Amino acid sequence: MHIGIDLGTTYSCCAYVDDDGTPRIIPTAEGETTTPSVVWFDGCAAEVGRRANARKLVSPALHVYEFIKRDIGKPIEVPNGCDDPAAPYEIGGFRYGAAGISAIVLRKLKRDAVRWLKRQKKIEAEIDERQFQLDAVITVPAYFGEKERQETKLAGCAAGLNVIGIINEPTAAALSYGLMNHPNARIMVFDLGGGTFDVTILEMTENDAIVLGSRGHGALGGRDWDQLIEEYIYEAVHARTGRSIPESAGFEVQQRALEAKHSLSDAHEATVFINVDGIDVDLRLMRERPADAGSELEMEGAGATQDFYFEERALDLLTQCRVLCQSVLAGVTIPQSWGGSRPMTWADLDEIVLAGGSCRMPMVAKMLEKISGRTVRRHIEGFDYDTAVAMGAALYGRHRSRVQDVVAHSIGVKVEQNDRQFIEPLLVKDAPLPASAEKRFRARPNAVLWIYEGESTLADECVLRGRLELENQEGNVAIAMRLDDSGILTVTADCPPNGKQLVELRNELFAFGTRCTSLRERVQSIALNS
Ligand code: ADP
Ligand code: MG
Numbered sequence: 001m002h003i004g005i006d007l008g009t010t011y012s013c014c015a016y017v018d019d020d021g022t023p024r025i026i027p028t029a030e031g032e033t034t035t036p037s038v039v040w041f042d043g044c045a046a047e048v049g050r051r052a053n054a055r056k057l058v059s060p061a062l063h064v065y066e067f068i069k070r071d072i073g074k075p076i077e078v079p080n081g082c083d084d085p086a087a088p089y090e091i092g093g094f095r096y097g098a099a100g101i102s103a104i105v106l107r108k109l110k111r112d113a114v115r116w117l118k119r120q121k122k123i124e125a126e127i128d129e130r131q132f133q134l135d136a137v138i139t140v141p142a143y144f145g146e147k148e149r150q151e152t153k154l155a156g157c158a159a160g161l162n163v164i165g166i167i168n169e170p171t172a173a174a175l176s177y178g179l180m181n182h183p184n185a186r187i188m189v190f191d192l193g194g195g196t197f198d199v200t201i202l203e204m205t206e207n208d209a210i211v212l213g214s215r216g217h218g219a220l221g222g223r224d225w226d227q228l229i230e231e232y233i234y235e236a237v238h239a240r241t242g243r244s245i246p247e248s249a250g251f252e253v254q255q256r257a258l259e260a261k262h263s264l265s266d267a268h269e270a271t272v273f274i275n276v277d278g279i280d281v282d283l284r285l286m287r288e289r290p291a292d293a294g295s296e297l298e299m300e301g302a303g304a305t306q307d308f309y310f311e312e313r314a315l316d317l318l319t320q321c322r323v324l325c326q327s328v329l330a331g332v333t334i335p336q337s338w339g340g341s342r343p344m345t346w347a348d349l350d351e352i353v354l355a356g357g358s359c360r361m362p363m364v365a366k367m368l369e370k371i372s373g374r375t376v377r378r379h380i381e382g383f384d385y386d387t388a389v390a391m392g393a394a395l396y397g398r399h400r401s402r403v404q405d406v407v408a409h410s411i412g413v414k415v416e417q418n419d420r421q422f423i424e425p426l427l428v429k430d431a432p433l434p435a436s437a438e439k440r441f442r443a444r445p446n447a448v449l450w451i452y453e454g455e456s457t458l459a460d461e462c463v464l465r466g467r468l469e470l471e472n473q474e475g476n477v478a479i480a481m482r483l484d485d486s487g488i489l490t491v492t493a494d495c496p497p498n499g500k501q502l503v504e505l506r507n508e509l510f511a512f513g514t515r516c517t518s519l520r521e522r523v524q525s526i527a528l529n530s
Contacts (some may be wrong), residue, residue, distance in 0.1 A: 004393025010194025106159035143216025172392030
């Protein structure tokens with residue numbers, strides 16, 4: 001028995017595969033299909049999910065942790081009192097990074113799943129849920145680098161899960177899609193969630209899902225659309241009343257903006273009511289500028305505030321999505337068997353599949369239809385924006401060998417030639433996973449190996465992923481790298497006189513076992529309200 005977990009920026013979701021091979025959603029303790037990825041902590045106990053969201057509205061303070069996935073990949077825990085901006089979350093006197101907070105969310109997901117699976121008699125009733133190592137596949141955005149994947153795995157392990165795989169979210173969505181729809185299709189999965197955006201092109205066959213290319217953005221999602229509305233609320237209230245909304249009302253404004261955004265997916269206009277210092281203000285938001293803009297647009301106090309047309313304000317955000325879609329298409333060379341070697345075009349796709357809650361905004365499909373010149377289905381039978389990723393993750397646990405993903409970012413080592421330093425890639429972006437490569441270099445004695453991730457040859461434009469002191473004698477060194485199916489890296493160095501050594505990188509990233517044990521103790525010691 002294993003579960004699939006969509007660990008989302010905004011919402012998380014769990015699924016399992018039934019005996020007949022069908023993926024099913026595991027409901028939360030609150031009886032819902034998804035859990036908000038929000039943690040609230042009052043100094044004694046943590047609330048996770050719906051309850052944390054409810055708490056933050058009544059007692060916000062500093063104890064709310066949300067959208068933490070955007071920070072994943074930063075260091076985890078530092079001793080109390082250490083002012084590390086990368087570990088900004090404090091719970092019970094300890095500071096956590098995003099993986100620590102994610103582990104608390106995962107703990108709640110695991111607890112709900114184990115309880116439900118026990119009730120369904122899918123696992124033995126006597127099993128103690130805290131001790132039980134539940135196998136899990138966890139999803140990550142396709143653009144996540146190797147460190148972010150490691151951190152996600154770490155969060156899973158600390159939550160008491162046995163992480164059997166990490167799968168890219170759009171790939172998982174494609175698996176759900178492939179199951180419900182006719183196979184043998186080339187598809188683009190456009191996954192716009194709450195905090196992240198991913199676009200992936202896959203070839204689906206009866207037996208396999210093969211990723212051809214992927215692009216993404218770690219800070220582009222529904223939250224940015226919320227902020228457009230929030231900014232307008234602040235501006236307009238100030239213009240109307242001459243007063244500023246107090247900081248303490250921040251979460252309320254956030255909530256009102258979110259509700260208005262959701263309304264604008266169904267209706268052409270929405271009203272935000274807000275009370276500032278006893279003054280009632282109502283703001284009218286429009287989805288788009290009406291063709292016959294005229295008296296329709298007269299608002300009370302008009303002139304003082306700009307009109308709000310959601311789709312116009314969101315143009316920059318949509319452009320960012322569009323550019324990434326075009327970039328992923330241009331990066332895929334269609335094989336000879338499809339009729340010649342050339343970059344892919346929209347016409348080569350059989351379907352554009354929407355995933356992620358933000359695709360409910362009509363402007364998303366509209367933009368895609370405009371650039372692709374094809375119809376985008378808003379609703380695909382049996383495919384749900386919110387649960388497709390978790391179901392795909394559960395399926396992946398069964399069919400790992402049938403899925404082939406790609407290297408998210410090139411990985412290489414820093415080398416020097418003619419006094420010039422540059423990054424020599426070993427594993428190249430978009431190469432099929434698992435990927436491995438070996439290169440030989442001439443090394444000075446006791447050379448230091450610097451491992452970088454990124455698409456540039458300049459170290460400054462890449463991310464440093466690790467450092468290894470080789471303890472070698474002068475001579476040839478063979479560096480081998482392997483990224484497994486989950487996109488997790490192993491590096492070996494074969495150098496005189498020691499022969500082959502598994503790289504033990506001297507940085508926190510690779511001390512996985514120790515870090516997992518200490519984080520797990522912390523996370524398990526937090527009281528979890530239910
Ligand atoms: P993530 O994977 O990042 O957790 P989800 O795929 O669950 O995100 O999508 C969450 C985002 O979808 C949020 O920003 C939420 O506001 C947005 N969303 C959900 N429903 C709607 C809707 N009806 N209209 C517009 N946006 C929506
Ligand atoms: Mg998602």
